[in-house]
Amino acid sequence: MKGERWLLRVGEFLVARAARRLPAAARDRHHQEWAAELPVILGDPEIKPAAARAGRMLWFAADTFRGAALGPGPARYRGAHRGAMTKDGVLKSARWVGVGFGLLAVLLVLLAAQAFLIYRIIFTESLAGYVASVLGALPYLLFLRFRKRPGVVTFSEFMWLDAALVAAATGPHLSALAGHLGWGHALPFAPISYCGYAVCAACISVAVVIMTRNVRRDGRPDTQQRSDHA
Amino acid sequence: MTVPLQRVLRAFLEDPAAPRYGYDLMKAAGLPSGTLYPMLARLEGQKLVTSAWETPQGEGERPRRYYQLTGEGIRVARLELAQVQAGRGRAPLRLGRPAPGSL
Numbered sequence: 001m002k003g004e005r006w007l008l009r010v011g012e013f014l015v016a017r018a019a020r021r022l023p024a025a026a027r028d029r030h031h032q033e034w035a036a037e038l039p040v041i042l043g044d045p046e047i048k049p050a051a052a053r054a055g056r057m058l059w060f061a062a063d064t065f066r067g068a069a070l071g072p073g074p075a076r077y078r079g080a081h082r083g084a085m086t087k088d089g090v091l092k093s094a095r096w097v098g099v100g101f102g103l104l105a106v107l108l109v110l111l112a113a114q115a116f117l118i119y120r121i122i123f124t125e126s127l128a129g130y131v132a133s134v135l136g137a138l139p140y141l142l143f144l145r146f147r148k149r150p151g152v153v154t155f156s157e158f159m160w161l162d163a164a165l166v167a168a169a170t171g172p173h174l175s176a177l178a179g180h181l182g183w184g185h186a187l188p189f190a191p192i193s194y195c196g197y198a199v200c201a202a203c204i205s206v207a208v209v210i211m212t213r214n215v216r217r218d219g220r221p222d223t224q225q226r227s228d229h230a
Numbered sequence: 231m232t233v234p235l236q237r238v239l240r241a242f243l244e245d246p247a248a249p250r251y252g253y254d255l256m257k258a259a260g261l262p263s264g265t266l267y268p269m270l271a272r273l274e275g276q277k278l279v280t281s282a283w284e285t286p287q288g289e290g291e292r293p294r295r296y297y298q299l300t301g302e303g304i305r306v307a308r309l310e311l312a313q314v315q316a317g318r319g320r321a322p323l324r325l326g327r328p329a330p331g332s333l
Contacts, residue, residue: 026271029295034252034263035292036295037252037294040251063262063263063265064263065264067263067266067267
């Protein structure tokens, strides 16, 4: 079959990934077992045509990957690299749920701002309105400038975080202004309207990554010591 | 007893003495691999199924692992399936979490 070796490699990659989710004692055994089934499925004479065999083999590998992550019944199998859920783990999870809700709320506020601007573009086209909306972001920028920064952090980390937040705050306003100046169709569902959303989403993503790094760094013993000294 | 487990046990009981490979059982029971292999691991952990590596037939061929019901497995499987068929599935086959080191 044409491309058989390539297909087998994909399948072997998937079963290898599946085996990595298992405890070390069972990993090699299951990896060998699953990998040995792949060429058998690919050569199964009962399945025709060859494309169906290839699909079956990939489905086997993909579903093995799924099965390695799930335990019996509704209980979820926890990988070998993870320990049992502790009290600290529960608290950490709850904290991240809170962070997730917070970010969702921020995103909703930004989207609402975008929707409001689009509404204004349609019904009240005026340059003064756009300038006012950009100025509306000023208090937020001032907050970023003068807020207190806890702990000992490097300049580069906060610079990126600030840049992301500033862009997230001003993205919708700038996109609306661009629409007003004729850099795109200032209409809902037109490409220019999506610029603000894209900028917001990208910036929030960057902000999440940086926050995650900061929280992880704060969790390390050496960082806590530094914070204590500070 | 769950329907997938019934299917697997029925597939085994078609010929209890015959060793069955994972892919054979998948086809016979009509189950995806992600359901079958954890189930086989649990049955093996409960000593209802035994497994062994086959001897490679050709050079460079990877050995496959085959499964077979144990004597106790045959007895329990027949009993459970009979109870299900009789509509009295009140003594479910208890399958706990896999033992450490198994799937």
